[in-house]
Amino acid sequence: MEFFDIFVSILGSAVRLSVPLLFTALAGLFSERAGVFDIGLEGKMLAAAFASACAAYVTDSAWMGLLAGIGVSIVFSLVHGFASITNRGNQIVSGVALNFIALGLTVVLGQAWFGQGGRTPQVSGEGRFTPIILPGADAMREVPIIGPLYVNVISGNNILTYIAFLMVPIAWWVLFRTRFGLRLRAVGENPGAVDTAGISVAWMRYRAVIVAGFLCGFAGTYLSVAQSAAFIHNMSAGKGYIALAALIFAKWKPVPVMLACLLFGFLDAFANFMQGKSVPLIGEVPVQIFQAMPYILTCVLLAGFIGVARAPRAGGVPYVKER
C-alpha cells in the first residue's frame, strides 16, 4: 500500500505541475492553428505572472490578479500581432524579442516598485487561489484505491486547475465545432482561400493571438498567485518552451495536448521524487535526465520515430494579399 500512496502523491503533483503547461500549450494551439508561430509563450506567461502578483498584492483579490495577468498577456499578444500580422515581420524574431522584454521588464519594474530585488511582496488570504476541498472528500478518504485518488488528485486543487482541464473540451469544441474554429484553422492552412471567401485574414489571426494571450494570462496567474504566493525572477523557467514541445508532441490537437502536458508534468513530479534516491541495479539516476526528457521526446517525435508531426501549412508565413 505504501507504493500506491507514493504513486498517488506523485500523480497529484503531476496534475498541479501540468496546469501552467496546459494553459500555455492551449494558447499556442490557437495561435499556431491560425498560422502564427508563438515562441513568445514563455514571455507572456512571465509577464502575466508578474502583473497578477502585483495586482493581487495591491487589491488583495486573486480575481483582480487574474484580470491583470490576462490584460498584460493580451497586450503582449497584440504587440506580437502588430509585428507579425500587420507588419509582416518574422514571427520567431518577434517572439524572441517579447520573451526578452518580459524577462527584463518584470525585474526592472519589480525592483522599482517594491525594491525586493525583483520579487513582489507575498500575497495571502483573498489574494491567492487556494485549494478547494470537493464535497465528500472526507467521507471518501477511507475507500480503498478510489479514496486516495479522489482526495489527493481530484479534490484539493485550486479553481484554476479545474478551469485548465475544462478548457480542453472547450478548446476542442471551439476549434472543431464552431464557424470561428473552422475559419481559424483555415487561416492557418490556406489563408488565400479564406481571403477569397471574403473573410479578413488579419482580423482572424488577431483574434487567434488574443485568445492565446487570454490563456497565457491564466498560466502566469497560476504560477504567481496559486502555486506560489509571489512573483520571482524568471519564475516561468522555460515552461513556455516545454508547453511548445507539448504542443508539437500532441501534433496540434487539443486532447493529445492535455495528455502531453500531463506526461511532461508527471516527468517533472517524478524527477522531484527521485532526487537523491537510488534505483536497484542502476544506482542514483541523475535528475538532469528527467529535466531533459520532454525535449528529448519531442526531438524523437520530430525525427519521425513516433508518427509524423505536421505543422499547420501556413504557419510562420505572413499573409500578403497581392501574391
Add this chain to the structure above:
Amino acid sequence: MTTASVPLPNWISYGLIPLLNLMLAFFFSGLVVWAIGENPLKALNFLIQGSLGRGDAIGFTLFYTTSFIFTGLSVAVAFHAGLFNIGSEGQAYVGGLGAALAALALDHYVPWYVTMPFAIAGAAIFGAAWALIPAWLQAKRGSHVVITTIMFNFIGAALMVYLLVNVFIVPGKMAPETRTFLPGGQLPKLDWLMGLFGLDQGPAPFNVSFLIALVMCYLVWLLIWRTKLGYEMRTLGISPSAAIYAGVPYVRTVIIAMLISGGLAGMMALNAVNGAAARLQVEFVAGAGFVGIAVSLMGRSHPVGIILAAFLFGILYQGGADLSFEMPSITRDMIVVIQGLVILFAGALEYMLRPTVVRIYQQFVKA
C-alpha cells in the same frame, strides 16, 4: 500602390532604416527608465562612463564584444542560409566542453600557443556537433530548426550540469566547475594591445580570443561572399525552391551551414572559458547566444555590422553593470529589456518604417 516593391538606395536600406529602428528601441528604453522615475539622459551618461570611461571598463566592454562577435557570426551564417539558429546558446555551452578538454589535457605540458589551436578546434567541433542533430532533422525530416535548437539548448544545459556536477567537479569542492587551468591552458590577456593606446585594462579579461574573433569575421565574409558554398547558402536563404531547381544540394548545404554556425557559437567559449575564467563553469554562456540574435539582426548579418553591433552590446553589458551600481533602482535586467526592444524594432518590426521612408524619399526624388 504598395510601397514594398519600391527600390531604395543602399544607404537608406542598410544605413538609415536600421538606425531609425535602433533609435526607436532606445527611445522606448528611455521611456522605461523615465517611467521608473530616473533621468534617461543621466542614465545614458553613467552607461557610457561605465563602459568607455576607464581602461578596465574598456577592457570589460571589449571582452563582452568578443563573445557577441562569435555568437553574432553564428546566427548570421545560419541566417544567410535561411535558417534561424536559436541554439547558439546551447552550442556555445557544449563548445565550452571541447575548449576545456583541450586545456585540461595539455596545460601541464605545453605553452598556451600550442594549446590554442587544439582549444579552437575542440570548441568548434563540440559546438558544431551540438548543431548536427537539429541540422539533420531540418534537412532530412523537415522539422523546424527553430524548435529543435530550442530543445537542444535545454538538453545541452542538462547535459553540462550533469557533467560538471558528476564528472568534472574537483573532489572536495562544492562549486560545480573544473579545476583551474594552468597558464598553458589559458589565453593570455591583450595588455600590450591596450598599452598601444595608453590604456591599462587592470583586472579586465580582454584576451587573445578577440583577435580570433576578428579573423573569424574575415573568414565568414570570405565564405559568404567569395566562395561557391557561400553563394549556394545565400541562394538557399533567399529562395529554397529556386536554389534546389538550380541544383544546390539542399541537405548538404543546410547541414554544413548549421555546422559552421554551431562551430562559431562554440568558439565563444574560448573567450569565456580559456580567456576569462580559466575553468569551465555552470552557465558560463550567460545569455551571449541570445544576444547573438540581436547582434546579427542589427548588423544585418554582415561581419562589419556584427562587429559594430557586438561593440554596442558590449557597451550595454558593461555599462549596464556600472549603471545599476550608480542608480540602484535600475537593475542589470534593464539590459535585457533593451536587448528585447532592439530585437523587436530591428528585427520583427524592420519593415514598419519602410512605407513612410519610401513616401518621403519619393517626394524628394520628385522635387
